[in-house]
Amino acid sequence: MTNAKDKAENTKKLIAEKAKEVFSQKGYFLASMEMIRIHSGMSKGSIYYHFKSKSDLFMYLLELYTQEWIDKWFEKAAGLDTAKDKLYALAEHFAMDYESPLMQAAIEFSGSEASDPKIIEKLYELNGRYFPIVQTVIEEGITDGEFKKSNVEEITIITYGYLASVGSISKMIDYPDMNKIYKMAVDVFLDGLKK
Numbered sequence: 001m002t003n004a005k006d007k008a009e010n011t012k013k014l015i016a017e018k019a020k021e022v023f024s025q026k027g028y029f030l031a032s033m034e035m036i037r038i039h040s041g042m043s044k045g046s047i048y049y050h051f052k053s054k055s056d057l058f059m060y061l062l063e064l065y066t067q068e069w070i071d072k073w074f075e076k077a078a079g080l081d082t083a084k085d086k087l088y089a090l091a092e093h094f095a096m097d098y099e100s101p102l103m104q105a106a107i108e109f110s111g112s113e114a115s116d117p118k119i120i121e122k123l124y125e126l127n128g129r130y131f132p133i134v135q136t137v138i139e140e141g142i143t144d145g146e147f148k149k150s151n152v153e154e155i156t157i158i159t160y161g162y163l164a165s166v167g168s169i170s171k172m173i174d175y176p177d178m179n180k181i182y183k184m185a186v187d188v189f190l191d192g193l194k195k
Contacts, residue, residue, distance in 0.1 A: 012050045015040050016064065019057050024101035028058060028108035058109050059122055065102055066126045069093070073133055083141030084190065090137060091163060091182035098167035098178060134160045147193040155193075162189055 018040035022031045033054050037044055051057035073093055080086050097103055110123055135156040141147035147155075166185045167178070 008050075011042065011046060015042055015047055015050055016057070016061055018042075020061050020102060023058065023061065023105045026105075028105040028112065031105070033057075055109070055116070055119060058105075059119065061102065062106060062109075062123075062126055065100075065106075066129055069097060070129060070133065083137050083144060083146045086137045086140070087159075087190065088183065088186050090134065091166075091186045092179055094163045094167050095178040095182040131156060131160060134163070141193070147190075150193070159189070 015036070019031075019036045022035050022039050025031075026035065031054070033044075033047060036057070037047055040047070047057075051060065073090070076089055076093060077086055080089055135152060138147065138155050138159060139152050142149055142152065142155075162185065163182075166182055
């Protein structure tokens with residue numbers, strides 16, 4: 001029984017891995033389940049056994065991507081001593097996120113699926129996973145005296161909104177060095193948090 005479960009899970013992961021490549025190359029709109037079937041070498045039945053629709057498959061990828069982003073953040077943050085350094089590193093992490101072709105497909109996806117309440121709820125839930133990370137950095141900065149005393153929840157919302165907004169307009173302005181823009185954004189932001 002375990003072998004069948006393992007085999008099914010491996011098949012699901014392979015489909016997801018190949019689907020990620022297709023979505024990254026084609027974007028959400030142009031990618032199709034048929035392209036994913038061809039690229040993965042799996043049967044149509046196998047793909048639909050694991051994922052009932054293209055949006056279901058994409059949500060699965062976003063969930064994996066979110067967890068990968070969080071895991072990479074903790075690796076990066078482990079070597080940093082100050083909240084200020086962590087805030088700069090967090091901005092860099094966000095910048096890299098918006099440079100990802102999968103995130104560009106996610107922007108398409110969120111716009112195309114805006115009418116499905118279940119998808120919107122899941123997207124909010126995934127976005128909410130970033131909040132504790134931002135909140136920890138803000139709390140650390142206030143506790144250690146790097147940032148002025150403020151309402152942690154309010155500053156967390158503002159910080160997250162600020163970092164997400166800078167990235168969300170990256171394609172509108174077509175600026176080649178988002179890391180530079182993010183660093184400048186943190187400079188401006190930290191100016192307001194100075195003691």
